[in-house]
Amino acid sequence: MSKLLQVENLVKNFGGLTAVSNVSLHLDNNELVALIGPNGAGKTTLFNLLTGVIPASSGSIVLSGENGTYPLNGKRAYKIADMGLSRTFQNIRLFKNLSVLDNVLIAMTSKFKEGFIPTIFRFPSYYKTEARLVAEAKKLLAIFELTDDVDVLAKNLPYGTQRRLEIVRALATKPQILFLDEPAAGMNPEETANLTQLILKVQHSFHITILLIEHDMSLVMNLAQCIYVLDHGSLLAQGTPDEIQANPAVIKAYLGEEA
């Protein structure tokens, strides 16, 4: 059986700089994978390549669905999102001046079609679709305890809640794979512990695959079933948390060599 997402020899050059070189990785169904590495290792660039924000220089990304495989390279970001790859951002990118509910509804846009004429002239079908959308969004927000904040503007939410809302928004696109870019950045230990629980809940109740970038090792080691280590754009190691912790190359990349 083929993997859910198969990435082969992915390369990204920015001029003379190779930000990502020959990275191959794969994600299984309902797997929780972590991507770690020192700052500037190319983790976020890899995320951007996978979600189509920037095009890859070479290599292939293939998604396996129920009816065969779909190559994702060269596809525009919104098409990739439509195929079930959703993400959060390292520096939160919510729709700041819109309400929490609108943020979630926007993520559902492409899943609910409504014609121009029914929308403009407010046919009953328009109200029906809209009611269904709002009900679904509210259901999702309730799971993440955001029900009280539906009408609050996203920019007025506390930092931790903004991170949570970003995860809700990503889930509203009904993804198969969720990419989390440093979800615990800027959080205190207690918030990080809550986030760990939240991510586990998401993985189990939505049956999705999660790939996350994180610097917080307690979160990574608690959650990940498999870890990829990236350094200077290339894959340094991969394995279970225990294997990675014992890997001399990884320790060298993080702590430097003994003099």
Added chain:
Amino acid sequence: MKANVKYNLVWLIMMVAGFYLMNTLILVGVIDSFIENMLVTIGINIILATGLNLIIGFAGQFSLGHAGFMAIGAYATAIVTQTASTPGGFYASIFIGIVISIIAALIVGVPTLRLRGDYLAIATMGASEIIRILINNMKITGGAAGMFNIPQFADWPTVYIMVCVTTIIIVNFIHSRAGRAVKSVREDEIAAEAMGINVTKWKLAAFVLGASTAAVAGSLHASYLQTIAPNDFGIMESISILIIVVLGGVGSITGTFVAAVVLGVLDTVLQNFGALRMVIYAAALILIMIFKPSGLLGTWELSIKKIFSRSKRKERVES
């Protein structure tokens, strides 16, 4: 469902009431032809400015080419109604103007909407100048002298109805799945795209819808004034539409209405002041921008739904 019917009914009653109010005022003689002229100009400006507010305030695309699309509508009506001088010909000419301006908006929008901010403003300004210069050099449009004796089919009821129709279309567009997509593009293009929003498509949708309502306004302008010339649709016209949008509040359709009325009245009143007119007009604008930089209403909208739910909440508190 029931609640929606109620809100829509209230809006409909307000529109009909407004129509009859004006009708009576004209019959009684409170509104003379001078004031009627002012009201029609305000109506046309409302159509233009709500369309531009959709593009600038909701889609976040800074366009300075609105007068170009207005010119397309105006000339479509002028040319068609001079050969087919019937009300049917007039409505057909509005339709033709819309179709041509949609095509023009697509041609202009596909390459330029990749640009942002100032660059987009200059590109759209250039596009509207191209339209104006094309009209200036064509035989069928009467060249630089313009066109005269355009039959008058647009009286104030036509303009009033058109204001209502275009506003309903734009407001319903904004408060829907489409409007949310368009607003997400304004907020953050990268995040919108990552959420499955086809950014190019929605930008273009807002731009094309705004352009087509500008064409309607152009048709009404040509038919009401009966005289048009290419210079009516220059950069100054685009700027004066922009002033209405900015003054009312970028992102508030209610604000656009208020600003169009305020500026229309101000403009008419100041006509008695001769050369001082532009000085006072400019000073008023500067004062408003100093004390209310987000425009008269900011992003506030008049909403029947909110008014109803507020009075309901009050009842609950009292009981």
